[in-house]
Amino acid sequence: DGGITQSPKYxxxxxxxxxxxxxxxxxxHDAMYWYRQDPGQGLRLIYYSQIVNDFQKGDIAEGYSVSxxxxxxxxxxxxSAQKNPTAFYLCASSPGTSGTGSYNEQFFGPGTRLTVx
Amino acid sequence: xxxxxxSPQNLTAQEGExxxxxxxxxxxxxxxxxxxQHPGGGIVSLFMLSSxxxxxxxxxxTINIQEKHSSxxxxxxxxxxxxxxxxxxxxxxxxxLVFGQGTRLTINP
Numbered sequence: 272d273g274g275i276t277q278s279p280k281y282x283x284x285x286x287x288x289x290x291x292x293x294x295x296x297x298x299x300h301d302a303m304y305w306y307r308q309d310p311g312q313g314l315r316l317i318y319y320s321q322i323v324n325d326f327q328k329g330d331i332a333e334g335y336s337v338s339x340x341x342x343x344x345x346x347x348x349x350x351s352a353q354k355n356p357t358a359f360y361l362c363a364s365s366p367g368t369s370g371t372g373s374y375n376e377q378f379f380g381p382g383t384r385l386t387v388x
Numbered sequence: 389x390x391x392x393x394x395s396p397q398n399l400t401a402q403e404g405e406x407x408x409x410x411x412x413x414x415x416x417x418x419x420x421x422x423x424x425q426h427p428g429g430g431i432v433s434l435f436m437l438s439s440x441x442x443x444x445x446x447x448x449x450t451i452n453i454q455e456k457h458s459s460x461x462x463x464x465x466x467x468x469x470x471x472x473x474x475x476x477x478x479x480x481x482x483x484x485l486v487f488g489q490g491t492r493l494t495i496n497p
Binding site: 302311313315316319321327359361375380381382384 | 390392421423431432436486489
């Protein structure tokens with residue numbers, strides 16, 4: 272089955288530790304995205320990548336880092352510099368980011384709920 | 389003011405009722421998405437539209453570009469429709485999506 276995998280579903284870490292959230296897709300999509308969701312707020316973009324070995328900051332990139340060494344993988348590291356890391360993190364992918372129609376449609380993973388103790 | 393506003397924020401209805409969720413936006417867009425998020429957190433894309441109307445089963449999405457407004461309708465609602473419905477827009481010339489805060493829908497049997 273084609274889709275997006277995020278693991279684990281729940282993650283607990285101590286304050287001050289870096290933690291890496293995984294995101295894998297087998298949809299052959301060029302573009303991948305990381306979002307953060309907090310209660311009562313809309314999803315906010317952390318980072319996105321349009322192609323392998325390239326990525327761009329989103330609206331709330333401070334305290335996060337990403338890499339895109341392979342087309343199918345876009346891991347997100349939550350560093351100790353992120354002041355309020357407890358949140359629900361969603362990964363998404365799309366065939367591309369330009370043009371119109373289904374080329375831009377984003378498909379979402381199941382999410383990882385990170386709790387920092 | 390958010391660029392994307394949804395109403396209502398919460399909606400409770402009885403099984404079988406006709407449901408309408410509204411989305412207004414203040415920017416020029418190239419497309420609008422309706423998404424569904426179930427209690428487990430995963431998000432499913434329901435519709436992507438740039439004009440007119442789309443229908444899938446009991447779900448109907450409409451958009452009025454001139455009025456910068458979209459609606460999501462659910463006919464013959466069922467408890468399994470209970471979820472958070474999210475409106476998101478792709479701003480013209482931009483790669484990213486801007487999301488509304490979501491509408492929490494509860495359908496009681």
